[in-house]
Amino acid sequence: MADKKPAFTIDKVNPHVVEAKYAVRGELAVKSEQYRSMLEKGEGKNLPFDTVISANIGNPQQLDQKPITFFRQVLSILENPDLLQAPDKLEQFFGYKPDVVTRAQELLKAVKSVGAYSQSQGAPLIRQSVANFIGKRDGYPADASSIFLCGGASSGVNTLLNCICSGPKTGILVPIPQYPLYTATLSLLNAQMVPYYLNEENNWSTSVDDMKKALQKARSDGIDVRAVVVINPGNPTGGSLSEADIQSVVKLATHEGLIIMADEVYQTNIFAGQFSSFKKVLRKMQSDSPREYASTQLASLHSVSKGMIGECGHRGGYFELVGFDEQVTAQIYKFISIMLCPPVIGQCMVEVMVNPPAPGSPSYELYRKEYDGIFNSLHDRANALYKAFEAMEGVSCRVPQGSMYLFPTVKLPQKAIEAAKKEGRAPDEFYCLRLLDATGVCIVPGSGFGQKEGTFHFRTTFLAPGTEWVGRITEFHKKFMDEFR
């Protein structure tokens, strides 16, 4: 018998999976992990750096950010409720204050065990906590039955796009640059990404005129555009929208019959001005003009992965639905029920995030200190990085406003562009690969997020501790420009 070849080969793989692109964890990330592994095994003696800096992904706790003590104390009890047998010893030897114990007891009552499936939508008490948080944040009440807990905001976006998209004629307005989760998911669903460009000159704000143009063009191509995605504060841009910008988007979406998908996972990472939620702005507009905004549909997302929490590995998040009827909500519920429920300990992390120790409670002081410490340190590093970029030849960067990223633009010399072409790479990818090979600093090329034709950017987080690595970028950049100028 002749040797048979396996039947399932690359030509059989779902073409929509093959088409999907996800640069954040792409070639550069894989290569950086190989470098890290070489260094750990002592095989990296010939490398021109001694550490790898993962500035490609917003993963704070991989970069030495310490978790918030209260959160983790509560979760440790949820994992092992036997710890409740001696709360006095927990306090005496491990610093667990009484409010830690109380919170753990409440959550255990709500979920019974973190090892049990919860309702697919999430445990009712936790959804109520989220509703209370939103009510307090916005000054307008929220309804627990409209809250869906999910395994990180990524899973929420996946749910929403799966339910909204009905094949190749469905379109979704997506900002460019964008977080590639959106384009990748639309590829998988064989739906259309309808790009609208953010306004770099105006700190990466939304331009409703651009949105309208993109919408009209897509419609004239026969695309049924159903939703507009807004990421605020912006990823990868670091921009933060004004209330007026948000109003314009709500107005446009309402008049054009578009669902607003507000990705607000960076809502506490704000360094300039104040965060306004889409929900709050919408409720205000509805209270001013009830009939005009009666039909608006909004889905807003939040997560435990970002902010000062940075609990990415716990995969916790939620989305809130506004203006969706019962029939649609029932379909969304059915969709998520196929995957049973989001991780229950992640749901509990959502609860402590939205309901942290209140002023005056035993754990408050430490919580405040840790929270502010992380905030200030992020802010300082953002500014240091910003200044370094502004001082580099051909690089220009917007003032840090929010999120965990800077997205500078870099004018690459013609010779570099040609050298990239020879390697069959995008010029910004070429730049980032050179940076990684020379310094061990891993960042993501702008082409992974989308950018205006002929412009080049890169995204870097400002999470890595210290500032030594910023110096590595500065030095590399100088040499790169000298080589290709």
Next chain:
Amino acid sequence: MADKKPAFTIDKVNPHVVEAKYAVRGELAVKSEQYRSMLEKGEGKNLPFDTVISANIGNPQQLDQKPITFFRQVLSILENPDLLQAPDKLEQFFGYKPDVVTRAQELLKAVKSVGAYSQSQGAPLIRQSVANFIGKRDGYPADASSIFLCGGASSGVNTLLNCICSGPKTGILVPIPQYPLYTATLSLLNAQMVPYYLNEENNWSTSVDDMKKALQKARSDGIDVRAVVVINPGNPTGGSLSEADIQSVVKLATHEGLIIMADEVYQTNIFAGQFSSFKKVLRKMQSDSPREYASTQLASLHSVSKGMIGECGHRGGYFELVGFDEQVTAQIYKFISIMLCPPVIGQCMVEVMVNPPAPGSPSYELYRKEYDGIFNSLHDRANALYKAFEAMEGVSCRVPQGSMYLFPTVKLPQKAIEAAKKEGRAPDEFYCLRLLDATGVCIVPGSGFGQKEGTFHFRTTFLAPGTEWVGRITEFHKKFMDEFR
């Protein structure tokens, strides 16, 4: 201005989502939750029962199964590594043995923090642990690079079907009855479920002749059948396949160029005979006839949700790929990377499951006692339930062999079938709804899993504590038969 209606209504929802069916968490489950909530609020005084019994879903810890102590002690330290500051106090006051502390330290070293994203495929050390476990289980080595950790086996099935299916001409052989995850996911992907019937008379075994017939029919309809799903031990059937049955499936799949998707999440829930993994059987066949089975492709799944672990809420699991080339594996990797990584604490739960305390280690004795206690109690309840079913008029049930379910067949009187029709319900759904309304016991009608035309079944778990609820079913059944005979 006239009131505008929201644009996104049920007619716009992705039709593949609307088509998908998922009975395990459907109408009956929702109604049972309403009853439970009424009873909790003291509003259930007119109900003919005082507790709701959720026998519809394999959720052990919702039904008072206690978690394994060693697992949860380790996880509590992972959530709060500050506990490591005083291991002696942990032992003195909370019974943490030294091997708990050592394991927690090893896992923390491997993941750095459970709040950090891991590699999308899962932390390398944990994948190596899984590979060691498989090697020991099967007597054939496994490779960590072929292991993908995932958020429960459901998420693994989702990944595999997304990559394998390329639209409406792709078909997947699925056993009937089946766990509805498979049909629901195929609906979402707009791919074809190609049913093959399990052999109820022979303890729900697979019949390769039936598979072949189903395959030939689908191919003659122009369907590109790419994989065959086998659930062993069976859900909902409780059957357990012999090595000879598995060999026949491997042979057929290899000769027909089908990927084998082996859902083996109940591999430790075995009450008769011994579990044989597809991997082991395949390796044996490959060692006997290397050329004949060189091309076989297998993906096998396991989970922390079932077995004696029952840690559903932690959403942990893995799949192992055998015979997939690098290009295909890279696409699977990209697909999962879009969702970043499975829950890290769930990954750690996988690690302790596959690497429990070894004989002689400090935590071993308690672990063994807890494990055996759960096993014996499940076995006892399975037998009690089986005996009760066998004694009921018109009900017949296979001897419990494996998994957490019994799937008896019930001969419904013609009058009951007509009464069901009047309500627009399937007869078995009518029966289960009546049971719920009369007794508070929630089970799932066979139509939710698929069954031969004209036969009626229901699936019940045997997880609920005690046997009082079994009496409720017996009593209801007698009255039901009297009413409709």
